[in-house]
Amino acid sequence: MTIDELLAAARTGSVRAAGRLLTMVEDDRRDEVLAALDPVPVRVVGVTGPPGAGKSTTVGVLVTAYRERGFRVAVLAVDPSSPYSGGALLGDRIRMAAHVNDPDVLIRSLAARGHLGGLSAAVPAAIRLLAALGYDVVLLESVGVGQSEIEIAAVADPTVVLLNPGGGDAIQAAKAGLLEVADLLVVNKADREGADRTVRDLKAETDVPILMLVASKGEGVDALMDAIELHQRADSGERRAARARSQILSLALSQLRSLPELDDLAAAVADGSTDPYSAAARLLGRP
Template identity: 75%
Template sequence: MTIEELIAAARNGSTRAAGRLLSLVESPRRTEVLTALGRHVARVIGITGPPGAGKSTTIAVLVAAYRERGLRVAVLAVDPSSPYSGGALLGDRIRMAAHINDADVLIRSVATRGHLGGLAEAVPAAINVLAALSYDVVIIETVGVGQSEIEIAAVADPTVVVLNPGAGDAIQAAKAGLLEVADIVAINKADRDGADQTVRDLHAETDAPILKIVASRGEGIVELVDAIDAHHRADTPERRAARARSQILSLALSAVRTRPDLDALATAVADGEVDVYTAAASLFTSANVNENPLSTLQ
């Protein structure tokens, strides 16, 4: 199938064609696909938090809430250790089972395959594909233990951090830098002991609104959806430009991190053969680049 045929099939409801397009924008054919699609915009919501906090359950009830409004929803689960090659459907996620047969819900794993910066490269293009296929809302789930969240925060509006009551999650979230990127904090399983104390502790660490939810029973979800809406409505050109700036920097850093000559430069600096300023500058001189270090991105 040509790219135009894939787009037509995906727009006619073929999830297989949609999946193929999403794989293509992670390949050297990205520009070709994006050009054929044109530019499209969707609402992007980031959901992050430590393992076990209940992100998938929270997402499942959020999906239901948006479906009740008649919106089409795509879920991208970013899993650096995903065993799926290129991102298979997450049919094994019990919590999502209710949505598996809903044609207006697409659930997909984005495997970053261990590439540093892979996420920064893959996600903006995937969002454009999903928006072009008339998904109104794109929910991005990250595992919340590394760099991914900062990159997702540059794309998402808002970023929701899901934590459980107790000091453990709060410390882990602080350590991973989650509190700095949080636009909204949701304390899930808030019927457990210590939820109020956790809310108080977190108020000392972040200015973001902090909500208590029990996702498995749907408690607090109306308020969470309202908080997400309120944050989105409050978006400004300045905030959009700040997010775009972060995305550009993430991509640029990703481009230099994946430069084939970086290890040789590092060794030369370590051995005293070249100073670090000259080495860094050489990353920007075309003599060392096949025209453009970001050429693989375009």
């Protein structure tokens, strides 16, 4: 099938066609797919945080909440890449299995494939594709490995950072740079001991809204939905431009790292035959 035929099939509900298009935007046919799409606005909500914070469970309850409001929802879960196959290790999240048979929910794992920042380089293209296919909300779950998560803020609005109570998570999140990109902070598993102290610690570190959630029981979901909606209504052209700038810089850096001349320039700097400033200029194609 041609790309136009796949788009037509995906818009009428073909999950297989949508999957094939998403595969294309992960490989060397990305530009072909993008050329066939008109820009369509879409809500993008990012969910990130340390491993074990309950990101997949939280995304699952957000899917349920959005579906109850009549939205078509897509989930992009960005996984660590397999060192052998380059594919997504975790597959379509088991904890989101309740939505697998819903035709208005699409769940897709994307491999990070070594791209810095915790996101797959295909994510911006995948979001544009999903918007063109009629999805109202894209929930973006990132790898969850610490400071590299800051790139999610270039794509999502808002960025929801999940933390667990106790264990010094608030301080660790501050050290990892997660608080710098959080639009909303959520203390998940808030029925556990130490939740109130974690909230107090966070309030000492940041002034962004802090919510409490028990995702496994669905407690606090309505308040989180309201906070997401409030944040999205406050978005501005200036903030959108700042996110776009960060996104461009991140993708450009990823491409620069793959240029074959980088190794030669690095060797020249290492042996003293050139300096890093000149090498950087040459890498960018400047005289």
